[in-house]
Amino acid sequence: MTVNALMPREAVPALNVALTTGGEFDLTKSDAENFTLVVFYRGLHCPICAMYLAELERLAADYAERGVNIIAVSSDEEDRANDMAEKIKANDVKVGYGLSLKNAREWGLYISTSRGMTSIGIEEPALFSEPGVFLVKPDGTLFYGSTQTMPFARPPFKDLLGAIDFSLANDYPARGEYAGEV
Numbered sequence: 001m002t003v004n005a006l007m008p009r010e011a012v013p014a015l016n017v018a019l020t021t022g023g024e025f026d027l028t029k030s031d032a033e034n035f036t037l038v039v040f041y042r043g044l045h046c047p048i049c050a051m052y053l054a055e056l057e058r059l060a061a062d063y064a065e066r067g068v069n070i071i072a073v074s075s076d077e078e079d080r081a082n083d084m085a086e087k088i089k090a091n092d093v094k095v096g097y098g099l100s101l102k103n104a105r106e107w108g109l110y111i112s113t114s115r116g117m118t119s120i121g122i123e124e125p126a127l128f129s130e131p132g133v134f135l136v137k138p139d140g141t142l143f144y145g146s147t148q149t150m151p152f153a154r155p156p157f158k159d160l161l162g163a164i165d166f167s168l169a170n171d172y173p174a175r176g177e178y179a180g181e182v
Contacts, residue, residue, distance in 0.1 A: 004108045008142050008174035012038075012134065013106035017073055017096035020085040025071050025096050032138055033067025034168060037160075040073050040099070040109055040132040044080040044087075045122040048151040049131070053088040056157050060092030066164050068135075075099040075128055104129035110149045135164070143167075143174045 006012060015027040015038065030036040039056065041049040053072050063070055073096040074081060081097030084090075101111055109132045114124040133155050135144040144163070146155050166172060 003110060004106055006108050006134075006142050006145050007179060008145070008177045010142060010177075011140050012136050012142050013103065015071075015073070015103070015107075017071075018078065018098050020078070020082050020090070020095040020097065025073075025094055027071075027136065028140065030069055030136075030138070032069040035066075035068045035135040035137060035143060035164065037063060037068050037070045038073065038132075038134040038136060039071070040104065040107065040129055040134075041084075042112075042131060042151055043074045043076040043125060043128050044084045045118045045120070045124045045128075046151055047118070047120050048154075049074075050084065050087050052131075052154055052157075053084070053090075053093065057088050057090055057093045059157050059161065062161055063164075064092065066161070066168065068164065070094060071096055073097070073099050075101060075104060075125065099129065101127055101129065107132060107134070108145070108147050110147065133160070135160075137174075141174070 017025050019025050071094045076097050078097055081095055085095040109129040111127055111129055114126050117123055130148050131154055132147040137143050
């Protein structure tokens, strides 16, 4: 099986997941003024994910000021997603769960197999997706995307705020859109 690479300026795959606060998140119904920030995380077993998402929660108001809605998503089941939401003190970051691995692949995410118990004493799921960060425009097209094979060295959310500011101020287009012969 090959990994799918999303193309800037093209429609992103569907994303419809349950939320820890109840109800569902459907990307096609996002009312974001400028972008929806979709953050795929590995799951409750990942201590780096918890630190990363806690930082996002601290910056959530800054994203909201820029017309950006936020969703953090994993393939965890409801109980583990609730534990993560509690751990990061999610208030402004919506936490979605139940992402199918098929849907994760459609988003171009890498899939890992369990290595057992993690350093924080939580069992990894048999299969789970690795991280990805995406900015999706209100028309459902990809503006920015980053996928990783490891939990380390993710795009800093503070830096992403600066990139959003620059992009909005300069009407900067999504880049990497060329798919022709090279």
